[in-house]
Amino acid sequence: MDQAPGSPETPAAAGGTPGCYRHPDRPTGITCTRCERPICPECMVSASVGFQCPECVRGGSGTGPSVRATRPRTIAGGTVTQNPNLVTKILIGINAAVWIAVLAAGDRLVDQLDLVGRAFDPGTVELVGVAEGQWYRLLTAMFLHQQVMHIAFNMLSLWWLGPPLEAALGRVRFLALYLLSGLGGSALSFLLAAQNQPSLGASGAVFGLLGATAVLMRRMNYDMRPVIILLALNLVFTFTWANIAWQAHIGGLVVGAAVAYGMVHAPREHRALVQRATCAAALLAIVAVVWVRTLQLTG
Structure with missing residues (x-):
């Protein structure tokens, strides 16, 4: 799986299942709908569609360089908007x-x-x-x-x-x-x-x-x-x-x-x-x- 810019490595956990990018020892089949990094239940933040990682949730309101690097995106790469309908x-x-x-x-x-x-x-x-x-x-x-x-x-x-x-x-x-x-x-x-x-x-x-x-x-x-x-x-x-x-x-x-x-x-x-x-x-x-x-x- 591709890594988001500046994200930590996400080695596979036991059995070949990707590990959570924040807790590599925890296997998970769930990915963030914005950056597509694997996330465990502790890191999941419920969204309108699927789950997001903590960094993407925090990044939605910032303007600094690190925030722009992780600008929230949809699962298809679209821009996340405040009015999704x-x-x-x-x-x-x-x-x-x-x-x-x-x-x-x-x-x-x-x-x-x-x-x-x-x-x-x-x-x-x-x-x-x-x-x-x-x-x-x-x-x-x-x-x-x-x-x-x-x-x-x-x-x-x-x-x-x-x-x-x-x-x-x-x-x-x-x-x-x-x-x-x-x-x-x-x-x-x-x-x-x-x-x-x-x-x-x-x-x-x-x-x-x-x-x-x-x-x-x-x-x-x-x-x-x-x-x-x-x-x-x-x-x-x-x-x-x-x-x-x-x-x-x-x-x-x-x-x-x-x-x-x-x-x-x-x-x-x-x-x-x-x-x-x-x-x-x-x-x-x-x-x-x-x-x-x-x-x-x-x-």
Whole structure:
């Protein structure tokens, strides 16, 4: 395991298990979520996600050189903030604002933002969408809802899953995860769904957060049973309820889990490079899927 700058050595205790960096004779499987040094129960300080070591807790309020060297970071290398759910609140606010706009403007706005819309020419109605070059619909469809229950369920899920992930990943990484998951859901819907099948809502992004939660809990050696049960229930609903775009759910889940894996498992010495490469690879895969489907429909 890599050492934080200026940290003491942490030799392996009996049995090959790392020893606490402050008490090397005490084997432990727990690491600080900020600096990733092994810590024993006596040194653990409970945090919003996982545990932190005493130095990282004290370092959060200082300004000296030694404090800057151990500036608190999330498990993915993000900056620890005092308001770890700001991005989650903004995303909920955007979804709510678009929903209110739809209530005010009606179906015309839905046709402009949905993955598949209708263009009204004199005497005709024509389906338009991503295949016609309107790639922005892959993004706008993520924030589009019509029914009260639809937006209520998605926003409650976002509020439940978002803050812990935002605290664990940091704001920028969490936002990238959310957007890529939503785009992945839109792309798979565009690829596999019928050409005239509408697809809207934040479900793809929410499923991405669910997949990321499973990856994070596995990374931190937490009990996986609750998230596995929740994921299984959501998949059952996905494939048994009517009028659900399962393609968006699966696309978001796969992309979210893949991006989160790259974020939390990136080696510390190359963390930024690996994380950027992971996000870039996910985005390129989404573009490739959309490009292939567009050629199928227009070629």
